[in-house]
Amino acid sequence: MKIKITFLIIGAIIGSGGMFLLQTTDTNKQELSVFKDFTSFSTLNTNTSISCSFPQTIAAYYRNGQIEHILSAPESNPMVFTFSDFNTMSEGLASLSYVDASESITSVALGILHEDDEKLVLMENGGESYLTTYTIFKKQGVAIFSKQILFPVLGGIPSGTTAMGTCR
Numbered sequence: 001m002k003i004k005i006t007f008l009i010i011g012a013i014i015g016s017g018g019m020f021l022l023q024t025t026d027t028n029k030q031e032l033s034v035f036k037d038f039t040s041f042s043t044l045n046t047n048t049s050i051s052c053s054f055p056q057t058i059a060a061y062y063r064n065g066q067i068e069h070i071l072s073a074p075e076s077n078p079m080v081f082t083f084s085d086f087n088t089m090s091e092g093l094a095s096l097s098y099v100d101a102s103e104s105i106t107s108v109a110l111g112i113l114h115e116d117d118e119k120l121v122l123m124e125n126g127g128e129s130y131l132t133t134y135t136i137f138k139k140q141g142v143a144i145f146s147k148q149i150l151f152p153v154l155g156g157i158p159s160g161t162t163a164m165g166t167c168r
Contacts, residue, residue, distance in 0.1 A: 044138040044167055046086035046120065052136065052143040054079040054165035061159045078165070081134070081145070083122065089115065094122055096134070110134070136167060143167050 044050050055078035059070045085095040092112050100106045114121040118139060124132040130149035137143065144164050151157040 042141070044136060044141055046089065046115070049082050049084035050136060050167050051080060051082045052134075052145075052165045052167040054081070054143075054145055054163040057145075057161050057163040059159065059161045061157060063157050079145075079163070081143075083110070083120075083134070083136070096122070096124065141167050 056074045057072050057079075059072070061068045061070075080098065082097045083094055084097065085093070088094065089112055094110045094112055095107055096110050097105055097107045108124055110122040110124050112120070113123050113133075118137065120136045120138065122134040122136075124134075126132070126149075129152070130147060132145070132147040134146075135144045142164055143166075144162065146160065146162040148158075148160045151159060
């Protein structure tokens with residue numbers, strides 16, 4: 001009788017371990033959410049410059065027949081983009097300034113795709129190599145940054161990065 005009980009206990013432990021392994025392999029399929037509190041105190045306007053901070057990004061890559069999503073850890077030194085020169089909006093242009101990897105201030109011209117009371121949509125065209133869009137939601141005080149690129153290395157790796165940040 002003790003042998004049967006021992007085998008039942010061992011069987012239960014092995015079965016539980018197998019179920020644990022099955023469950024842990026499925027955790028890669030679970031959604032991951034990260035929350036950050038933010039309240040905007042005033043509507044953004046294009047009469048002044050708008051600075052947006054993006055502390056965390058999500059990237060996606062396609063390579064070797066697989067799509068990989070990577071949620072970065074929050075940055076202690078986040079990306080900060082400053083949008084300005086809205087006085088040239090009648091020409092369909094604005095400017096973007098940011099600190100680049102060499103710690104120099106870089107400025108680029110942006111095309112204005114859309115503007116109304118709710119949002120401002122800007123585009124940076126890097127020619128054949130990349131396309132970046134910035135959507136600033138004026139009333140909420142937040143923006144979405146999205147960059148699509150085809151890395152020329154190894155025959156071209158399609159990738160994209162997106163982030164939502166706060167603006168002032």
